[in-house]
Amino acid sequence: MDPGLEQLMATEQYSVDAPTKDAALVAGMNQLTAHHRAHCPEYARIVEAAYPGGSEAARLADVPYLPVSLFKSLDLKSVADRDVFKVMTSSGTTSHVPSRIALDVETARLQTRALSTIVTHYLGRSRLPMLILDHPDVVRDRHSFSARGAGILGMLSFGRDHLYALDPDMAVDRAAVRAWLKRHAGDDLLLFGFTFMAWEYFFEPLAGDGIDLSRATLIHTGGWKKLADRAISTDAFRSRLAGDFDLTRIHNFYGMVEQVGSVFFECPAGHFHPPNFADVIVRDPRSWEPSATGDAGVVEVMSLLPRSYPGHAILTEDLGVVDGIDDCPCGRKGKRFHVIGRVPKAEIRGCSDTHERAA
Amino acid sequence: MNAPPDVAAAVESAVSSDRWDISSFVATVTAARAAGCAFGDAEVRFCTSLAAALLGSGAGRNPQLVSLGYWLRPASVERMRDRFARLEDRGTLVVPRGRVFQVAPANVDTLFAYSWVLGLLGGNASVVRVSNRTTELTDTLLAAIRDVLDRPEFAELRGRNWLVRTPHDDATAAALSSIADVRVVWGGDATVEYFRRFPLPPRGRDIVFPNRHSLAIIDAAAIARATDEELAGAADAFFNDAYWFDQGACSSPRLVLWRAADGDDTAPARHRFKAAVGAAIGRRAYEAQLGAAINKMAFGLRAAARVPGVVYERLSNEATWIELPDLAAYDRDNCGGGLFFEFVSRDVPADLAALVGPEDQTAACYGIDRDDARSLARRLNGRGIDRWVRLGRALDFDATWDGYDLLQEFVKRVAIEV
Numbered sequence: 001m002d003p004g005l006e007q008l009m010a011t012e013q014y015s016v017d018a019p020t021k022d023a024a025l026v027a028g029m030n031q032l033t034a035h036h037r038a039h040c041p042e043y044a045r046i047v048e049a050a051y052p053g054g055s056e057a058a059r060l061a062d063v064p065y066l067p068v069s070l071f072k073s074l075d076l077k078s079v080a081d082r083d084v085f086k087v088m089t090s091s092g093t094t095s096h097v098p099s100r101i102a103l104d105v106e107t108a109r110l111q112t113r114a115l116s117t118i119v120t121h122y123l124g125r126s127r128l129p130m131l132i133l134d135h136p137d138v139v140r141d142r143h144s145f146s147a148r149g150a151g152i153l154g155m156l157s158f159g160r161d162h163l164y165a166l167d168p169d170m171a172v173d174r175a176a177v178r179a180w181l182k183r184h185a186g187d188d189l190l191l192f193g194f195t196f197m198a199w200e201y202f203f204e205p206l207a208g209d210g211i212d213l214s215r216a217t218l219i220h221t222g223g224w225k226k227l228a229d230r231a232i233s234t235d236a237f238r239s240r241l242a243g244d245f246d247l248t249r250i251h252n253f254y255g256m257v258e259q260v261g262s263v264f265f266e267c268p269a270g271h272f273h274p275p276n277f278a279d280v281i282v283r284d285p286r287s288w289e290p291s292a293t294g295d296a297g298v299v300e301v302m303s304l305l306p307r308s309y310p311g312h313a314i315l316t317e318d319l320g321v322v323d324g325i326d327d328c329p330c331g332r333k334g335k336r337f338h339v340i341g342r343v344p345k346a347e348i349r350g351c352s353d354t355h356e357r358a359a
Numbered sequence: 360m361n362a363p364p365d366v367a368a369a370v371e372s373a374v375s376s377d378r379w380d381i382s383s384f385v386a387t388v389t390a391a392r393a394a395g396c397a398f399g400d401a402e403v404r405f406c407t408s409l410a411a412a413l414l415g416s417g418a419g420r421n422p423q424l425v426s427l428g429y430w431l432r433p434a435s436v437e438r439m440r441d442r443f444a445r446l447e448d449r450g451t452l453v454v455p456r457g458r459v460f461q462v463a464p465a466n467v468d469t470l471f472a473y474s475w476v477l478g479l480l481g482g483n484a485s486v487v488r489v490s491n492r493t494t495e496l497t498d499t500l501l502a503a504i505r506d507v508l509d510r511p512e513f514a515e516l517r518g519r520n521w522l523v524r525t526p527h528d529d530a531t532a533a534a535l536s537s538i539a540d541v542r543v544v545w546g547g548d549a550t551v552e553y554f555r556r557f558p559l560p561p562r563g564r565d566i567v568f569p570n571r572h573s574l575a576i577i578d579a580a581a582i583a584r585a586t587d588e589e590l591a592g593a594a595d596a597f598f599n600d601a602y603w604f605d606q607g608a609c610s611s612p613r614l615v616l617w618r619a620a621d622g623d624d625t626a627p628a629r630h631r632f633k634a635a636v637g638a639a640i641g642r643r644a645y646e647a648q649l650g651a652a653i654n655k656m657a658f659g660l661r662a663a664a665r666v667p668g669v670v671y672e673r674l675s676n677e678a679t680w681i682e683l684p685d686l687a688a689y690d691r692d693n694c695g696g697g698l699f700f701e702f703v704s705r706d707v708p709a710d711l712a713a714l715v716g717p718e719d720q721t722a723a724c725y726g727i728d729r730d731d732a733r734s735l736a737r738r739l740n741g742r743g744i745d746r747w748v749r750l751g752r753a754l755d756f757d758a759t760w761d762g763y764d765l766l767q768e769f770v771k772r773v774a775i776e777v
Binding site: 298317 | 649650651652653654656657659663664665671673676694696
């Protein structure tokens with residue numbers, strides 16, 4: 001492993017201040033750009049076409065970045081087919097074509113280790129009894145790693161005595177949940193689920209059941225869009241869980257299948273933080289230069305993990321804001337940011353659209 | 360009984376109305392008079408009245424409505440009538456085909472009107488399915504049409520013309536197709552494929568407008584020697600062709616073929632033109648949506664990934680230029696919104712012959728004269744490119760479109776050899 005990445009992983013997460021981290025990341029990113037140029041012909045051609053002046057970046061913002069939808073339309077990988085250990089897929093929301101992310105053993109290991117450094121930062125090293133707010137069929141087919149299944153599989157190793165709270169019809173199994181909670185009375189617990197499904201199929205149905213989750217930590221992810229559509233804010237989400245379940249240790253995280261392992265956990269102060277080996281740039285949507293702190297723009301995510309595919313710098317289709325640098329009240333160093341939502345889908349006028357398609 | 364939307368309420372939406380009933384609407388349409396008179400007085404007067412309404416202050420100064428108004432003005436209709444009259448002689452009468460069912464595109468707001476008027480001038484009865492997507496422009500146009508049609512002098516036309524919004528379901532498509540002597544389907548491949556599932560009467564005929572792709576052919580030397588004023592004019596013309604419908608109209612250029620002599624360095628001319636287009640974009644204050652800007656990055660970089668030697672130039676959110684090292688690598692798939700592929704051609708006839716296929720519709724030309732265009736079209740011999748127009752004229756609709764002469768398509772000939 002690259003010594004820079006090794007050091008960033010070994011150092012306590014969120015303890016590196018921005019100037020130090022920038023320097024380490026620029027060096028690591030440049031190495032990855034060179035690595036992918038050498039091993040992924042499509043990536044090499046893209047960089048040659050779009051960065052004729054060269055791809056060596058003096059600052060993070062100059063690292064060549066790929067729009068995330070390219071992982072849907074191209075098979076981008078920097079390893080031979082025989083070295084592809086698994087392919088992660090995600091449908092995303094812009095089309096029905098999934099992203100296809102090719103992982104080799106090395107990158108998959110890096111992802112696991114990276115996620116571990118983040119989760120143990122928040123949960124400690126002991127494995128807690130774990131309740132998964134989903135149904136087991138999502139992970140049954142190990143050949144098709146959907147984002148949802150992969151997310152659950154990635155988290156499983158941080159818990160023990162796992163219970164899936166839902167059945168395949170998304171109905172909560174009250175008896176099983178109660179028995180499990182009884183068995184672990186007095187234990188610290190880990191709950192994991194996707195934000196909307198956890199809310200819709202677990203917390204809402206059980207809201208009146210008087211269940212005590214005061215010893216639990218909830219980790220959830222998946223975006224707010226569906227909850228926002230129901231006018232449920234993050235504050236309402238938190239206060240309902242506190243009120244109905246006495247559940248107050250809640251960490252949302254922002255991440256995507258294109259950069260598994262490199263996730264952005266929400267700190268107790270409510271801000272997403274990049275781990276040591278990753279970063280985020282919010283780009284102004286006209287100049288594409290980094291936006292000023294506090295200004296909204298398009299989120300670019302950077303990570304030192306992707307070696308088997310050229311996904312170390314990805315322009316997402318999310319809008320976000322960097323709220324501050326090295327100044328979070330929670331004490332964590334580096335950037336803190338929040339995500340506003342998706343970039344609105346382009347509505348292009350034209351002739352070929354009479355038969356309004358359900359997109 | 361449920362009253363279907365009638366012509367007085369020509370454009371009332373049936374979509375959200377629980378009173379809509381397709382079978383009673385079909386009964387109304389079939390009970391009405393099936394035809395009037397090709398280029399009859401009422402038909403011609405209607406056009407000129409609508410022209411006056413659109414060109415007057417009432418409909419505002421929207422350039423699309425002004426274009427339509429211009430196309431409908433007396434001199435223009437008179438030209439069409441002359442052309443039409445030449446179809447007739449002592450041994451040939453030209454008569455309406457009967458009932459026309461037209462499916463209008465959603466997003467080229469005024470196109471349905473051109474298409475409908477050509478059917479109307481042919482003396483036909485018409486059902487036009489207007490898009491359910493309302494825009495201010497469409498609503499303004501429909502209101503203007505209704506105002507004119509509501510006049511007592513056009514009562515007879517009103518009785519056989521329906522502009523309706525209908526549910527997009529199989530029952531409606533099947534019923535309206537089953538009574539059509541002519542079915543006109545705009546809207547691209549998916550719409551054409553959809554309607555092909557619903558049979559016409561045995562003698563019915565289809566006029567279909569599937570997906571098309573268009574290009575511009577620009578002489579690099581002509582740009583190099585253009586005065587600043589001429590250059591700005593060319594850039595404005597290009598802007599109109601490309602950006603009016605966010606590059607989504609089938610006749611909007613997506614590929615720019617630069618005509619260049621062997622050995623010429625075209626870089627300065629191309630740079631000059633792109634800068635002028637950038638200025639035109641600024642003059643019109645055109646702004647790409649953020650989603651479109653990101654789509655263009657993805658489409659452009661995807662093209663760059665395919666073959667070596669591509670040059671990707673993102674000049675602004677509004678204009679991205681992708682220079683291709685050869686045309687064999689060209690993929691017509693384009694997200695629109697200001698994404699231009701360009702290729703420097705040292706031998707336009709040979710390159711076009713290799714490139715052009717049936718999906719290619721319009722060539723917007725600059726520095727290419729009529730003889731050049733005729734010889735290129737002759738060489739292509741129908742394989743593709745149905746229109747050769749001057750740069751800036753790509754979107755001008757006319758009765759000759761996609762290889763059809765629509766005036767002729769809406770009428771039939773009666774041979775009289777007595």
